[in-house]
Amino acid sequence: MAKPVNINIKNRKAKFEFHLLDKYEAGIVLTGTEIKSIRESKVSLTEAFCAFQGDELFIHKMRVERYEAGTYNNHEPMRTRKLLLKRQELRKIQKRIEEKGMTVVPYRLYMSERGFIKVEIFTAKGKKSHDKRDSIRDRESKRQLDRIKKYS
Numbered sequence: 001m002a003k004p005v006n007i008n009i010k011n012r013k014a015k016f017e018f019h020l021l022d023k024y025e026a027g028i029v030l031t032g033t034e035i036k037s038i039r040e041s042k043v044s045l046t047e048a049f050c051a052f053q054g055d056e057l058f059i060h061k062m063r064v065e066r067y068e069a070g071t072y073n074n075h076e077p078m079r080t081r082k083l084l085l086k087r088q089e090l091r092k093i094q095k096r097i098e099e100k101g102m103t104v105v106p107y108r109l110y111m112s113e114r115g116f117i118k119v120e121i122f123t124a125k126g127k128k129s130h131d132k133r134d135s136i137r138d139r140e141s142k143r144q145l146d147r148i149k150k151y152s
Contacts, residue, residue: 007038007111011045014105016135018124022096026119027084028059033067033075038117040067043109050083050104050121052094057083059106059119083119096123 014020030038037043042065050059058080066074085093096102108120127135 007041007109007117009041009043009045009109011048011105011107013046014107014122014124016127016132018103018105018122018126019131020105020107020122020124022093022123024085024089024093024121024123026057026121028117028119029082029084030064030117031075033070033073034064035117036070037064037067037075038109045106045109048106050106052097055087055090055094057085057090057093057104059083062106083121093123101125 044063048059048062050057052058059082060080061078062081063077064075066077093104097104103124103126104121105124106119106121110118110120112118
């Protein structure tokens with residue numbers, strides 16, 4: 001029996017660009033070759049974003065590379081994929097993003113214990129440039145402290 005694959009792909013740019021507020025866990029509608037490509041960790045969330053179309057939430061610009069062993073029925077790498085959430089959660093997210101400056105950001109793609117691919121999404125508010133400078137300053141000071149601890 002094959003050993004289970006541990007998938008944990010993060011959008012590290014999201015924490016730098018946004019203040020992450022409310023966390024949701026969503027399923028995602030995928031095809032067979034997309035699953036195989038995700039198991040090989042050939043996914044990019046850096047430019048991905050979520051948007052409503054009607055009453056449903058979709059993820060756009062999530063890049064899932066083509067599966068190398070796929071045939072003529074291979075998937076489209078940048079296709080729009082539907083997110084699976086409860087109707088109550090969808091309404092809550094929709095109300096939240098109607099506020100000015102709010103958006104829905106995919107942060108992490110992972111495999112649940114049951115073997116399903118899940119997307120961790122956040123409602124988020126964009127950071128101003130001075131907030132980004134603060135983030136950089138904090139990150140640099142943390143690195144310096146880690147270096148000092150390492151060589152002490």
